[in-house]
Amino acid sequence: MSTLSSLEEAKKSAAYRAVDEHFPKNSKVVGIGSGSTVIYAVERIGQRDDVKDVIFVPTGFQSKQLIIENGLRLGCIEEYGVGDLDITFDGADEVDPSLNCIKGGGGCLFQEKLVASCAKKFVLVADYTKQSTALGFKWIQGIPIEVSPLAAKKVESDLFRLGAKSVTWRSGGKSKAGPAVTDNGNFILDTYFGPVEAKDVDALDKAIKLLVGVIETGLFNIADIAYFGGSDGSVTVWNRGTPQ
Numbered sequence: 001m002s003t004l005s006s007l008e009e010a011k012k013s014a015a016y017r018a019v020d021e022h023f024p025k026n027s028k029v030v031g032i033g034s035g036s037t038v039i040y041a042v043e044r045i046g047q048r049d050d051v052k053d054v055i056f057v058p059t060g061f062q063s064k065q066l067i068i069e070n071g072l073r074l075g076c077i078e079e080y081g082v083g084d085l086d087i088t089f090d091g092a093d094e095v096d097p098s099l100n101c102i103k104g105g106g107g108c109l110f111q112e113k114l115v116a117s118c119a120k121k122f123v124l125v126a127d128y129t130k131q132s133t134a135l136g137f138k139w140i141q142g143i144p145i146e147v148s149p150l151a152a153k154k155v156e157s158d159l160f161r162l163g164a165k166s167v168t169w170r171s172g173g174k175s176k177a178g179p180a181v182t183d184n185g186n187f188i189l190d191t192y193f194g195p196v197e198a199k200d201v202d203a204l205d206k207a208i209k210l211l212v213g214v215i216e217t218g219l220f221n222i223a224d225i226a227y228f229g230g231s232d233g234s235v236t237v238w239n240r241g242t243p244q
């Protein structure tokens with residue numbers, strides 16, 4: 001009998017199915033995202049017999065460890081440009097029916113967007129709690145925005161001017177006094193604008209990116225397909241361009 005909770009089973013079924021349906025034959029370079037759902041994607045990839053020569057590019061410390069622990073070949077994003085990765089698998093914090101999503105709950109948004117941007121295909125894996133009608137409807141802790149520590153105060157005031165309802169400096173929690181520090185040495189401002197309609201996601205992303213001091217936002221509109229595991233073991237698939 002499985003000892004996984006129904007939420008973990010949901011993550012696992014989504015990740016396994018996404019890998020089974022999309023891991024490219026004869027792939028050379030594959031991007032690996034971050035978070036708890038991607039763990040199952042890497043587990044499934046590690047079970048394949050055609051990955052010995054494939055290079056896996058991580059999106060931060062956690063995914064680097066995942067790649068190594070699963071006996072896969074580790075690469076680095078510095079070697080690759082747009083279109084050089086065959087595919088990237090990654091998780092998401094909230095996904096709307098147009099396949100816009102919020103990422104960065106685990107603080108890896110910059111490298112996640114970088115690696116996804118270099119891939120020919122970007123596949124999301126998530127549990128059913130991430131399916132949403134509009135970004136910010138369920139993920140109310142705010143869009144993660146990675147900022148240079150030097151500019152955090154300045155960007156915070158910019159974000160309020162852009163219409164943010166709240167800006168929270170992500171904390172290091174009990175294990176680190178002061179702000180959380182990303183794998184790139186930056187801070188994260190979790191910024192809540194209220195629900196964002198799909199048609200407004202791009203404009204908001206661009207407006208935030210223009211602020212001096214912003215490294216990257218957790219708004220992504222580059223996914224090709226999303227797999228959501230259900231609590232009953234079912235998997236729902238959302239495709240780009242197909243009404244959900």
Ligand SMILES: O=C(CO)[C@H](O)[C@H](O)COP(=O)(O)O
Binds near residue numbers: 036090106112
């Ligand atoms: O963006 C991320 C990390 O920066 C993760 O992919 C996102 O938070 C989803 O994580 P999980 O699979 O644990 O729900």
